[in-house]
Amino acid sequence: MQSSEYPRLFLLIFPAAIIFIAFFAVPMARLAVVGTTGEEGYAAYLSMATTPRHFESMVATVLLSFGVTITALIISTIAGLFLVRNSFFGRETLISMLTFPLAFPGVVIGFMVILLAGRQGLVGTITNALSGDKLVFAYSMAGLFIGYLYFSIPRVILTIMAAAEKLDTSLEEAAQSLGASPWRVVCDVILPALKPGLIASGAICFATSMGAFGTAFTLATNIDVLPMTIYTEFTLNANIAGAASLSIILGLVTWVALFVARSLSGSSVAASA
């Protein structure tokens, strides 16, 4: 690169740099500083270790997000492959309906989970009629899991379908002709080809679940996921420093998780979250 090009490159990167600084770097730095302004000072960042409630909510959030990601990937891969490979009546309508939940705010999704599995919900009514016991799980981790899955699947499935459309079917036929069973074709050909899409959409799914708030807020009577904990610290306890430090930690943990996932799965794909 010619050194004379530097001024021009600087000009080109300037708008992006302003946005990065104004809307990312500065608020983050401020948040990180605010985190230290409480009574405990820098120790606020150790609250994961010192406050069991924070630690538990972090573990719960990570496990929930991980579970949602894995489940969403499995369901979406199967469904996405099916939708790409089969033509049937109403296929186009079904695909366009899949994107429907993308527009819903978390509150609406929480509301739908309540309609499904709440005290007056569909599942409760049916189980009540069948066994006399009302099955209610909307206000628990299970409800949150269903809600998160609901809004994760569309995001994942669209990415998977885009990747699945580009699959070279002759690769599968080659594997078959060499004696590979359908299951081996999936493991040796289809999944490796879908891997970039799976990693990218899985990363988005994980990050979104880590930070989702609306659904948790609607359902959370006795669930403690980290965004809820931050909210509680911030509004009810007026512990601004605690909320800020938890936010930074939430961001860091998510980032580290995605980084690990990316390195474990080979270097070729960036976790584009």
Add this chain to the structure above:
Amino acid sequence: MNSNTTSITLSSCAKTFNDGTRALDPVNLKVEGGETLVLLGPSGCGKTTLLRIIAGLEMPDFGGRVKFNDEDVTESLVENRNVGMVFQSYALFPNMTVAKNIAYGLRVRKMAAADVNARVNEMLDMMHISELRNRRIDQLSGGQCQRVALARAIAVRPRVLLLDEPLTALDALLRDRLRVEIDTLLRSLAITSIYVTHDQSEAMALGDRIVVMSKGRIAQIGTPRDIYHRPTNEFVADFIGTVNRLPANLLAGLPKEHGAEVLFRPEDAEIVGVEDAHFVGRVNSSFFLGDRTRLILDGGGETPIVIESTLRESVEVGEEIPIRIRSDGFMSLDAGAGKS
């Protein structure tokens, strides 16, 4: 390598796709063990569909049967048929190295690691690609890819080798070189092979027999010489090589048996003295090709006459040249159809 080869028998194999298009009319075909059979035809003629039915990638319509020797494999899935396949797009696994690609079918068969390794080495040697052993697929050229694909297909010692336009994606020079290699390979393996192509020179060079296909039907089956010199119908005559047509009444001194139209190949026409000529053609254009000269003549018929001559002198446009057709150069569609 294969003393007991596999013959393939197809009986009334037709294929209609789900949307109702008829890709293949009922076909009966017997491929002898160890034979190289070429399916030749323009795109959409059903040749690939026929290959896929043999492979087990497509089911023939109800009533069609596929047999390998005496064994009915119609219902058996592709993974159980033990066929080797080579694709136009190479279809190498991008997430595996060259050696792993070749070993794939062996690993699927749960062969012991040492044996797999030995077989892979043997294949690499045979295809002259030992130095590519640990390369990734995206580091290979097209010709190297197809060598790996061939090695992978024959590593499992398949009963039948199926090649679907394996050279079409390669450039001309490479295509010729690899064609020779494939030919040598198929002969040394003596494995029953079906080779699909739309390229007639490939078909001529490789096939023990050629099946010319058109619009889902078999137009003619025969040795390359049969197909070229004794086409049984218009389609085959026109599709393979160049055919000249002249009404018989424009020609003088014809042999006794001839139809209303005389058909002959460009290379069967000779420039002679006027007294020996069958007809005289006026030169419309002349192309010097180095080893020969191609002349386009107006012979008085509806279509121009193409002849090829090794004449050293240049021929001028407008010149009138007397032409004689070699006595064995007369082609007759009806006679061929009636006899064979």
